[in-house]
Amino acid sequence: xxxxxxxxxxxxxxxxxxxxxxxxxxxxxxxxxxxxxxxxxxxxxxxxxxxxxxxxxxxxxxxxxxxxxxxxxxxxxxxxxxxxxxxxx
Numbered sequence: 001x002x003x004x005x006x007x008x009x010x011x012x013x014x015x016x017x018x019x020x021x022x023x024x025x026x027x028x029x030x031x032x033x034x035x036x037x038x039x040x041x042x043x044x045x046x047x048x049x050x051x052x053x054x055x056x057x058x059x060x061x062x063x064x065x066x067x068x069x070x071x072x073x074x075x076x077x078x079x080x081x082x083x084x085x086x087x088x089x
Contacts, residue, residue, distance in 0.1 A: 016043060030054055030081055054086035
């Protein structure tokens with residue numbers, strides 16, 4: 001167990017990050033999952049923000065349901081596969 005702790009703390013642990021900012025996206029289950037990182041040169045990021053796909057989709061939802069009855073609004077919400085946990089920014 002001590003060797004595993006050593007591995008994660010020393011070998012896999014914090015590294016010096018170069019100063020700057022970067023955005024990187026990967027393909028997730030619901031769409032593009034993006035990571036935005038700002039570093040001030042320390043051992044931990046100055047700022048880290050996630051761009052979740054469901055949060056972006058949900059912003060278009062009011063435009064999608066304009067003029068539709070309530071029953072269609074419910075079906076439209078379920079068809080875009082919104083994960084409620086991702087809506088918390």
